[in-house]
Amino acid sequence: MEQLDQLMAVMEAAFDPHWREAWTRQQVANSLAMPHTYAILADASVKLANGSDPAAGFILARRAPGEEELLLIGVRPEMRGRGLGRFLIETFARRARDGGADRVFLEMRANNPAESLYRACGFEPIGRRPAYYRTLDGAKLDAITFARKL
Numbered sequence: 670m671e672q673l674d675q676l677m678a679v680m681e682a683a684f685d686p687h688w689r690e691a692w693t694r695q696q697v698a699n700s701l702a703m704p705h706t707y708a709i710l711a712d713a714s715v716k717l718a719n720g721s722d723p724a725a726g727f728i729l730a731r732r733a734p735g736e737e738e739l740l741l742i743g744v745r746p747e748m749r750g751r752g753l754g755r756f757l758i759e760t761f762a763r764r765a766r767d768g769g770a771d772r773v774f775l776e777m778r779a780n781n782p783a784e785s786l787y788r789a790c791g792f793e794p795i796g797r798r799p800a801y802y803r804t805l806d807g808a809k810l811d812a813i814t815f816a817r818k819l
């Protein structure tokens with residue numbers, strides 16, 4: 670399966686539409702067409718996906734001079750709690766460091782349970798954008814920026 674199909678299959682399974690965090694296929698395709706955006710796919714055995722089995726998790730990320738941003742992370746619900754999310758984040762951080770970055774960051778809606786994973790991976794909050802996200806029922810949620818020094 671093509672990388673974009675693999676990633677979108679996980680996206681559809683992993684993200685609850687209520688939060689409106691998921692990206693459309695077109696948004697992902699457009700971002701992957703840019704030279705500094707890339708995806709990392711993992712399989713169910715907590716290894717980088719080789720393309721033959723369906724992916725179990727993904728990270729979408731963007732490179733900038735000196736720092737990289739984790740744009741999205743998702744793991745299929747039935748495959749959570751096995752270290753896949755952590756593996757993806759550590760793979761992303763190692764690649765960023767090898768590519769010359771000294772910092773990685775990400776933005777998350779306030780109250781996303783993923784915060785405990787981000788903190789466990791060494792991310793710390795550095796800023797907040799009030800009312801940045803809007804849920805399906807119209808509620809507004811702050812965005813919190815987290816950063817990790819490499």
Ligand SMILES: CC(C)(COP(=O)(O)OP(=O)(O)OC[C@H]1O[C@@H](n2cnc3c(N)ncnc32)[C@H](O)[C@@H]1OP(=O)(O)O)[C@@H](O)C(=O)NCCC(=O)NCCS
Pocket residue numbers: 683684685690740741742743744745748749750751752753754755756777781782783785786787789
């Ligand atoms: C966030 C997400 C990627 C984590 O994937 P995962 O494969 O379950 O993560 P891991 O198994 O590596 O978890 C690592 C640690 O974080 C903790 N953790 C992970 N997700 C958690 C959650 N939803 N609630 C509480 N703790 C969580 C685990 O307890 C684990 O700690 P431990 O290693 O000390 O036991 C997954 O829950 C997901 O896809 N969520 C929906 C999409 C989303 O909200 N993405 C983030 C916004 S872009």
